[in-house]
Amino acid sequence: MEDISSALNQYIATEIARQPQRVLAPEEPLITSGLIDSFHLVDLALFVEDRFGVHLDDAELNSQTFDTLAQLVALVESRR
Numbered sequence: 001m002e003d004i005s006s007a008l009n010q011y012i013a014t015e016i017a018r019q020p021q022r023v024l025a026p027e028e029p030l031i032t033s034g035l036i037d038s039f040h041l042v043d044l045a046l047f048v049e050d051r052f053g054v055h056l057d058d059a060e061l062n063s064q065t066f067d068t069l070a071q072l073v074a075l076v077e078s079r080r
Contacts, residue, residue, distance in 0.1 A: 004072075005073050008069055009069060011044070011047050016044065026069050029063075030068060031062075042061070045061055052076045052079075054075075056075070
């Protein structure tokens with residue numbers, strides 16, 4: 001089974017932060033820290049849907065459900 005956390009970390013570090021060597025901590029804030037803005041949030045949601053074959057509701061694209069790597073992993077796992 002693919003490591004969800006690693007795939008998300010790689011995508012965020014490479015495509016959003018433009019720092020391919022960066023390793024995100026599971027509880028590091030993504031939205032509230034400003035690392036991910038509204039444009040990148042949509043890109044990340046599309047990546048998650050395509051890569052993991054899950055559906056995300058627009059209402060879930062917020063800092064309450066999408067702010068940390070741990071939250072993202074839990075969301076993907078709950079949809080699989």
